[in-house]
Amino acid sequence: MTANSLAEQLTKYLTDLHSIEEQALAQMQLAPRLAGDAELQRIFVEHHNETEEHERLVRAQLDRRDAKPSAIKDVAGRAGGWGMILFARVNPDTPGKLAMHAYAYEHMELAAYELLRRIAEHAGDEPVRAMADEIGGQERAMADRIAAMWDRAVEAALREKDADDISKDLVKYLRDAHALEAQAMQLLETGPQIAGFDALAEVFRDHLEQTKEHRLLVDQRLAAHNAGPSRFQAGAMRAGALNLGTFFKAQPDTPVKLAGFAYAFEALEVGAYELLTRVAERAGDEETAGVAQRILADERIAAERVAGTWDAAVEAGLRETVWRG
Numbered sequence: 001m002t003a004n005s006l007a008e009q010l011t012k013y014l015t016d017l018h019s020i021e022e023q024a025l026a027q028m029q030l031a032p033r034l035a036g037d038a039e040l041q042r043i044f045v046e047h048h049n050e051t052e053e054h055e056r057l058v059r060a061q062l063d064r065r066d067a068k069p070s071a072i073k074d075v076a077g078r079a080g081g082w083g084m085i086l087f088a089r090v091n092p093d094t095p096g097k098l099a100m101h102a103y104a105y106e107h108m109e110l111a112a113y114e115l116l117r118r119i120a121e122h123a124g125d126e127p128v129r130a131m132a133d134e135i136g137g138q139e140r141a142m143a144d145r146i147a148a149m150w151d152r153a154v155e156a157a158l159r160e161k162d163a164d165d166i167s168k169d170l171v172k173y174l175r176d177a178h179a180l181e182a183q184a185m186q187l188l189e190t191g192p193q194i195a196g197f198d199a200l201a202e203v204f205r206d207h208l209e210q211t212k213e214h215r216l217l218v219d220q221r222l223a224a225h226n227a228g229p230s231r232f233q234a235g236a237m238r239a240g241a242l243n244l245g246t247f248f249k250a251q252p253d254t255p256v257k258l259a260g261f262a263y264a265f266e267a268l269e270v271g272a273y274e275l276l277t278r279v280a281e282r283a284g285d286e287e288t289a290g291v292a293q294r295i296l297a298d299e300r301i302a303a304e305r306v307a308g309t310w311d312a313a314v315e316a317g318l319r320e321t322v323w324r325g
Helices: 003-032 038-064 071-090 096-122 126-147 150-158 163-194 200-225 231-250 254-282 286-307 312-324
Strands: none
Touching: 003 038, 003 071, 003 096, 038 096, 038 126, 038 150, 071 286, 096 126, 096 254, 096 286, 096 312, 126 163, 150 163, 150 254, 163 200, 163 254, 163 286, 200 254, 200 286, 254 286, 254 312
């Protein structure tokens, strides 16, 4: 890759990051109103201030490169942020869903900055590399703050509910987990074909076998509650995964974007099973809590394995960009 083409690619990634920050700002503006807990509200307010600074820093790096944010990407980012908040708001357990999706989004941002840092190193751009390192650390810290709030999020979501209500909520959380596993299976089946490099394809193939087991375990816990998965929910998730496969195939840098998204999706599953564990414990269902903990451990390991491919993802992404012209 020539120095000029590498510089152009780095600028494109900066415009991507700016749209991600626009989406984060849309989320952080509304999240405190829906948190349902004073401490959750506080960390969202604090991170809103950090996110404003992140947007300014990314814009400054674009200015330094005589470039501007992409208006189209930024509008799409803001719309996506509002959509996530709307999803959380229409759920009866808003604090839990909000925390879960915010946790996954922080991991998406973390992945984006880790990948940007590596691309900046290839381009020899120290200011961008340093910025990515600084902001990435703050995104990781925010994810950790959310992770410390799982108990509070569940308490806020289930406050004033009796045992019968919590049992019904447990079935809903199990159905959510089943739908996520359905989407995961679709992504993992498609992933090796479009990954563009062996390391990520191997992670997908290995985790697919685990995911099949996860779905079976969730099915069994639903059956124990005389319930089954939501066909509509699972079908919608599978359709979404198919659409994502088409999206990634159309990208000029599929390996990079896919490696970042897969990491964020694992974080989404981690959040779902953290919530499921706590709801099961409140419902007195220790067997479901144990299953959730078992799956949770697998999802954490899968996330770390995906993160371990990021150096190779950047190399493959830059090669693919040159090949596609």
